[in-house]
Amino acid sequence: MKNIFDSQTNSQEEVVIPETTTKPVLDVHERPNPGMWLTFSIQHVFAMFGATILVPMLIGLNPSVALLTSGLGTLAYLAITKGKIPIYLGSSFAFITPFIALAEKGVGAQMLGCLVIGIAYVVMALIVRGVGIEKIVKLLPPVVTGPIVIVIGLSLAPTAVNMATLNTGHFDWGYTLVAIFTLAITIFFTNYVKGFFGLIPVLMGIIFGYLAAASAGLVDFSAVRAANWFAVPNIVVPFKDYVPEFSWAAVTAVIFVVIAPISEHVGNVTLLGKITGKNFIKDPGLDKSLLGDATAIGISSMLGGVPNTTYGENIGVMALTRVYSVFVIAGAAILAIAFSFCGKISAVIMSIPNAVMGGVSLLLFGVIASGGLRMLIDNKVNLSVNRNLVIVATILTIGIGGFGIPIGIYGSIHGVGLAAIAGVILQQILPKKEAGFGEVS
Template sequence: MKPSSKIVLRIDEKPKFLQWILLSIQHLFAMFGATVLVPALTGMSPAVALVSSGLGTLAFILITRGKVPSYLGSSFAFINPLIAIKAFEGFAGIMVGSFLVGIVYAIVALVIAKTGIKWLMKLLPPIVVGPIIMVIGLGLSSVAVSMVTNHHGGYDIDYVLVGLVTLVITIVFAIYTKGFLSVVPVLMGIIGGYIFALIMGIVDFQRVIEASWFEVPPFEIPFVHFTPHFTWKVFLLMVPVAIVPIAEHIGHQLVLSKVVEKDLLEDPGLHKSLFGDSVASIIASCIGGPPVTTYGENIGVLAITKAFSIYLFIGASCFAILFGFCGKISALLSSIPTPVMGGVSILLFGIIASSGLRMLVENKIDFSQKRNLIIASVILVIGIGGAAIHIGSHFSLEGMALASIIGVVLNQILPGKQVVDFKDMFGE
């Protein structure tokens, strides 16, 4: 790739100390809002999520030999499955599910290393991936609205007001700001919403005052805090959904290759970066964090700053781990009121759904073709409608997982299948 603009820091270049600290903190802020939002929505620990994201990113950097400047944070694709699993299996089920996702990533990475990527293109064209992404966003819409409107089972106008103010602040930063601030509207929305909620008197700040500066996060370690056990229900809720972050990962690597002006799918290779995702998610499953994925927010920061140094991501990872062990920060995150998270989620979940729609539009999916209409329609209705297949008391396939599998199967068996290059799919 030919250089298109001046690079401030090359991938392997060491920044000056002050530059290193400031640019690392900038990447920390870029991922912070979304990374802590996922555990907040699923009842997990934001502090543990920060630590697992930091450790996972360091493992990713090691596996990719410091050639892929990416940050790995909590994946939104698994919010609904994690909520469902926690209801009947608790944290043990969540951790087993996260571990299984990491194993799936590893298997796909191994197959890609041996056979290339064409088979994956055939399996996950836009007509399958687009509607699945829409299901993720739309399936969570009721969760976001409930967080804004419900307080102890009843309607609360103060909650609604806080949620709406948070939403407005997030939109303003997303639309009317430039540079770095335009990359972190979620973080700014949470900060602004938190301040407004504090004014409205619905923030309990006492725990923050009482918390210690240093505090070990509430890790969930297998065979110490729980005994992991395999169930088909956990498997079927989590594993099929891995289709989405895998496709998302490939898209991120294509976009990142354009930003840093190097073909990262060739060197270090897609199999290496996907295996990095695998190890990071397995690490998260061993300490109580959600599955992780590469973050587009940090790619946006790279595009703005032109500072590609891998040392910035090492710094951001170390800061995330330190934040996770800071009791004050952990208590502060736990004190964020539900409507603040709900207000941000209204926009985020809508953007997820819109991203799926955008994929269909940009790839010029022709819905006058019955094949495309059928695949998209079935995925959307089964995924959002909560359809389920139960066989006996242990085997269950439902919601997004069921929709993902049916979408892949329909794409394979219906006539008129077309192969779409991922480079076209993600606008390379």
């Protein structure tokens, strides 16, 4: 990010986003005709759908509620950013590991964790408004954020493998073959299919994997047949469905992981600015963007959803189609809300076997890790520089190894959270800080 947030920049207003040289099909505030509007919005729903429903399934929450809160959160984000940033918000992968751990303590602990994440975003928004984005970026250079993202992906690898191979705790060839088929279909659509279907390889992998699982007798359709077409999502409301109880374990499980998705947020807003030729860091401001994300996460915590984040998948769709309209993003949010009220859709989602989701996850979790590697490559972080090598190696070892430090009655700091703290500290105390930002071409 150094090529955008130069170390000599003194104020948020001085940040420059290069303008795109490609004329948009629809610019940010242009409204499409009804037919185009529906088509473009459906495309965005498909782009986010697979990942958005996968996260709650992995952490034991309801996919329909995740769709609902994704749509509501996106609408809230658009409102807070004054309709100036066309970003879709979907389920965040960053918190899968801590939320799986919190599942043992119940949905109340998970929702408290979700609320803590939202509060952390609010605090960061206030800090950005007070001190400026440049000082925040100095704490989170690519040499820190890159390996953190790698850790997030690789720490989930055992979960993907277990889902793909184990049935009731034992290796199952039927499960494994379905998972391999699902993985192969996802790879095929990623590499060989162009156009619309090439944008939704995860969803296509799930669909074909589901059909294969059904042919192998691994799908129970009884709940699908019994489901109504219209059904209110099974939302979880505090004081009605559970009594909120403060837990240090919930706080420590998520608070130190927030560094990664906040870094991702900054990167996505910056990238979208480059694509559209607008300076979203300045107008409406990164503080409002973070506050919009915080509001979306807060909505999730009140309804039993999962933490949301800005979706690179949908930014990719905009880059390919050159359709930047906020009306299209709002339309996608409304469609997601509508789908969440369809009982048949919810029942089908819940009937997807672990083997199918595991097959997709074998690729998807690796893609997350590869995204961190790309951060290092794109920013030309030189690992022949000892201080960079030390930071990357320490983060990877602590994070993937699950190194933890108990903190008395409050639980422990471990895994990606401890790795993130170690990375930030090392970046500040080791010499040649500028090397952590990479080289400017």
